[in-house]
Amino acid sequence: MKTKLCLFCLILLQLSVCxxxxxxxxxxxxxxDPSLQLFVMEDDGSDVKQVxxxxxxxxxxxxxxxxxxVLFFRDFTSGERVGSNSTFLILDVETGEERxxxxxxxxxxxxxxxxxxxxxxxxxxxxxxxxxYVLDLASGNLRQLxxxxxxxxxxxxxxxxxxxxxxxxxxxAEGDNIWVMDADDGRPKKRLTQAKxxxxxxxxxxxxxxxxxxxxxxxERTHDIFTGAVAMRxxxxxxxxxxxxxxxxxxxxxxxxxxxxMGDDRTVxxxxxxxxxxxxxxxxxxRYDLDARKLTNLTKHLxxxxxxxxxxxxxxxxxxxGKLSIRWGELKAE
Numbered sequence: 001m002k003t004k005l006c007l008f009c010l011i012l013l014q015l016s017v018c019x020x021x022x023x024x025x026x027x028x029x030x031x032x033d034p035s036l037q038l039f040v041m042e043d044d045g046s047d048v049k050q051v052x053x054x055x056x057x058x059x060x061x062x063x064x065x066x067x068x069x070v071l072f073f074r075d076f077t078s079g080e081r082v083g084s085n086s087t088f089l090i091l092d093v094e095t096g097e098e099r100x101x102x103x104x105x106x107x108x109x110x111x112x113x114x115x116x117x118x119x120x121x122x123x124x125x126x127x128x129x130x131x132x133y134v135l136d137l138a139s140g141n142l143r144q145l146x147x148x149x150x151x152x153x154x155x156x157x158x159x160x161x162x163x164x165x166x167x168x169x170x171x172x173a174e175g176d177n178i179w180v181m182d183a184d185d186g187r188p189k190k191r192l193t194q195a196k197x198x199x200x201x202x203x204x205x206x207x208x209x210x211x212x213x214x215x216x217x218x219x220e221r222t223h224d225i226f227t228g229a230v231a232m233r234x235x236x237x238x239x240x241x242x243x244x245x246x247x248x249x250x251x252x253x254x255x256x257x258x259x260x261x262m263g264d265d266r267t268v269x270x271x272x273x274x275x276x277x278x279x280x281x282x283x284x285x286x287r288y289d290l291d292a293r294k295l296t297n298l299t300k301h302l303x304x305x306x307x308x309x310x311x312x313x314x315x316x317x318x319x320x321x322g323k324l325s326i327r328w329g330e331l332k333a334e
């Protein structure tokens with residue numbers, strides 16, 4: 001009996017370690033399940049495990065600094081009216097326990113956490129128009145950083161590694177562009193991309209680990225975006241020199257808005273679907289080497305699509321998990 005008990009405990013310990021050592025979290029729709037669930041896997045795409053089990057859409061996952069928990073938003077309309085009924089949650093990938101991150105407005109979406117876990121930026125219609133807000137998790141101070149008019153829309157964003165700036169996607173009179181603003185007061189607002197005709201649109205910007213580069217996708221609209229669109233491209237902007245590096249992929253390729261840098265300034269994780277005019281093709285998570293211009297498929301999923309990858313260096317962090325948990329608890333209590 002003791003031998004069986006020891007063996008059972010050992011198996012549980014091994015399973016726990018496997019989950020804690022997972023470096024990539026992503027969202028996926030698999031098989032006939034219409035919902036989006038959260039999964040984790042190792043750097044090389046091995047040891048894939050489902051960690052959320054809801055009937056709704058779970059999206060935009062990001063590792064918290066403690067390397068054990070994930071912040072994400074749940075869309076209770078399951079994609080029917082995205083941004084009309086959602087909430088931010090924290091998931092413990094080891095235990096499966098979920099808890100509310102903050103008391104959300106139902107339109108809050110696209111949560112972006114600073115690297116040290118002290119600031120949260122997000123998109124919301126709290127003011128009646130889509131704007132970007134930033135929340136100081138220690139003080140509970142909430143600030144609206146953009147002041148859009150009806151014809152404008154500030155969308156998904158990313159905080160710089162030092163937490164001082166926000167790169168964001170904004171659609172307005174100058175078309176779809178990538179802008180940067182200070183995270184404390186939203187000033188000044190600087191456009192990084194060249195204005196193009198309205199048929200061009202861009203995706204979510206992402207700061208590199210050093211804070212020097214910002215990567216985003218660009219696509220040209222056509223009469224039939226699914227069968228007649230040109231292949232999407234990646235652009236890497238050097239924020240010091242303002243020079244832009246372009247990356248093209250062969251054939252017709254779709255790239256999801258959200259991607260993630262992977263440890264350095266030359267490796268990126270992204271969700272990509274190649275040859276999307278061919279029936280039965282799905283989006284997979286790829287690692288992309290910017291120098292070699294080489295794609296490596298990590299998920300190779302044959303019965304669904306994978307999106308929104310986010311990478312973390314490892315299960316341990318220099319930040320205090322206990323301190324962060326207190327901050328979140330205090331915020332929820334307020």
